Amino acid sequence: HFLFNTLNTLSFLTSEDSVKEYIAELADVYRYVLQYKEMDTATLEQELKFIESYFYILKARLEDAIEISIDLDKNILQSKIPPLTLQLLIENAVKHNIASSSKKLFISIDNQDGSFLRVQNNYQPKSSIQISAGVGITNIIQRYNLLFRKEVLIEKNNSTFTVKLPII
Numbered sequence: 001h002f003l004f005n006t007l008n009t010l011s012f013l014t015s016e017d018s019v020k021e022y023i024a025e026l027a028d029v030y031r032y033v034l035q036y037k038e039m040d041t042a043t044l045e046q047e048l049k050f051i052e053s054y055f056y057i058l059k060a061r062l063e064d065a066i067e068i069s070i071d072l073d074k075n076i077l078q079s080k081i082p083p084l085t086l087q088l089l090i091e092n093a094v095k096h097n098i099a100s101s102s103k104k105l106f107i108s109i110d111n112q113d114g115s116f117l118r119v120q121n122n123y124q125p126k127s128s129i130q131i132s133a134g135v136g137i138t139n140i141i142q143r144y145n146l147l148f149r150k151e152v153l154i155e156k157n158n159s160t161f162t163v164k165l166p167i168i
Contacts (some may be wrong), residue, residue, distance in 0.1 A: 003030060022060055028053040036083035040147055041168075044117070045077040051086050051109075058094065065099040069108040076111055080168040082143040086119065088136040089163055093121040097161075116153065116164035123161045137163070 007030075011023045032050040036042050042050075048070065055068055068090070090107055099105035107121045140163070141152045150166035 022057070025053040025056040029057060033084070039083055041080040042083045043077065044072070044079050044081050047081050047083065047086050048072075048077070048109075050084075051090070054087050054090070058090070062094070062099050062105075064101050064104070066094070066105045067107070069106070069110075071108070071110045071112075072117075073111055076117070076167055079117075080148075081117070081165065082140070082147060085140055085143070085165065088140060089119045092136045093161070096125060097121060098124045098126055111167065113164070115167055117167055118162060118164050120160055120162040123156065123159055140165075 007023050007027045011020050014020060014023075029050070032046075032053070036046075036050075051068075051070075058066060086109065093105060093107055097105050103124055105121060105124070107119070109117070109119050111117050137152075137154065144150050144152045144166065148166065148168050150168065152166070153162075153164040155162040155164070
């Protein structure tokens with residue numbers, strides 16, 4: 001309650017609409033994390049609603065350096081997904097790739113191949129090597145295996161990095 005009360009106070013203290021909107025999106029992100037952190041699954045529709053708020057926050061930081069495209073069949077919106085899966089994949093793309101106004105990071109979420117939810121980004125690795133434990137993707141792979149007995153597919157080439165999540 002302290003965090004939400006503090007965010008409400010911040011919103012009250014500012015007269016700028018953009019700051020109020022940012023605070024509201026931040027509150028939505030935290031609300032989703034608190035609501036779903038102990039749950040095994042969410043619907044894809046719930047996860048996408050969360051991604052809208054999360055992406056708003058990313059866009060405020062990265063501005064025109066990042067774009068996201070979501071093109072999904074409506075008939076899969078009630079399918080199950082482990083909470084925060086899409087957020088982890090987007091965070092992973094931002095962490096490991098260049099995202100600048102001259103080298104935009106493009107992320108797409110679609111289900112073109114029918115049985116998988118595909119999350120893909122253009123592959124433009126940062127030149128500075130970041131220490132990474134690979135926890136994000138490993139966590140996703142383990143959760144799909146434990147919850148659904150399904151395999152997550154990862155494909156990487158010179159131009160794209162793709163994660164295919166089974167549609168459940």
